[in-house]
Amino acid sequence: SQQGEEDPQALSIQEGENATMNCSYKTSINNLQWYRQNSGRGLVHLILIRSNEREKHSGRLRVTLDTSKKSSSLLITASRAADTASYFCATVDNFNKFYFGSGTKLNVKP
Amino acid sequence: KAGVTQTPRYLIKTRGQQVTLSCSPISGHRSVSWYQQTPGQGLQFLFEYFSETQRNKGNFPGRFSGRQFSNSRSEMNVSTLELGDSALYLCASSLTSGGVYEQYFGPGTRLTVT
Numbered sequence: 277s278q279q280g281e282e283d284p285q286a287l288s289i290q291e292g293e294n295a296t297m298n299c300s301y302k303t304s305i306n307n308l309q310w311y312r313q314n315s316g317r318g319l320v321h322l323i324l325i326r327s328n329e330r331e332k333h334s335g336r337l338r339v340t341l342d343t344s345k346k347s348s349s350l351l352i353t354a355s356r357a358a359d360t361a362s363y364f365c366a367t368v369d370n371f372n373k374f375y376f377g378s379g380t381k382l383n384v385k386p
Numbered sequence: 387k388a389g390v391t392q393t394p395r396y397l398i399k400t401r402g403q404q405v406t407l408s409c410s411p412i413s414g415h416r417s418v419s420w421y422q423q424t425p426g427q428g429l430q431f432l433f434e435y436f437s438e439t440q441r442n443k444g445n446f447p448g449r450f451s452g453r454q455f456s457n458s459r460s461e462m463n464v465s466t467l468e469l470g471d472s473a474l475y476l477c478a479s480s481l482t483s484g485g486v487y488e489q490y491f492g493p494g495t496r497l498t499v500t
Contacts, residue, residue: 318390318492318493319478376421379429
């Protein structure tokens with residue numbers, strides 16, 4: 277299956293610390309996207325990185341992509357309690373299908 | 387701009403019944419995708435519609451169907467409901483098809499099948 281796998285499944289940190297979560301996938305991609313979901317609600321798009329890009333920044337977010345290892349990482353710097361949510365990576369293949377990973381549950385303790 | 391809206395937000399049905407869920411995309415967005423989210427299977431892609439045509443389809447049985455209207459609003463229908471269909475159904479709209487743009491998700495419809 278193309279579905280990505282996030283690692284770790286759960287992460288608990290203190291406010292102010294950095295949070296890193298990883299995503300691995302299996303086949304070629306057009307791009308990879310990261311989304312956040314607050315408890316049982318809709319997903320919010322965070323960042324999109326294309327297959328020919330290696331790194332992208334958006335505010336406190338930094339995403340890297342290594343297509344040779346078929347993996348991506350999302351770094352949230354100086355985390356806040358409001359960052360508590362589930363984070364999903366989504367790969368888009370060359371047939372334009374989206375595949376979401378299983379998600380990382382991030383808990384940021386105030 | 388108003389976000390993606392989904393109706394109803396909550397639904398309780400019994401096995402064997404059928405259900406129709408509705409999604410209104412962001413104004414100007416022409417692509418609408420549907421996803422099923424369950425604790426066991428995660429987020430799974432159902433189908434994508436663009437300009438009233440189904441562009442992509444996930445691995446779901448034929449009981450799951452959808453359509454898109456000329457104003458880009460979309461509906462999905464599940465016939466002969468099974469207990470395993472209990473899930474959060476998410477709709478997402480995008481400017482166009484092709485996966486090169488981010489998707490904007492609605493709040494979802496929580497379907498419970500008893």
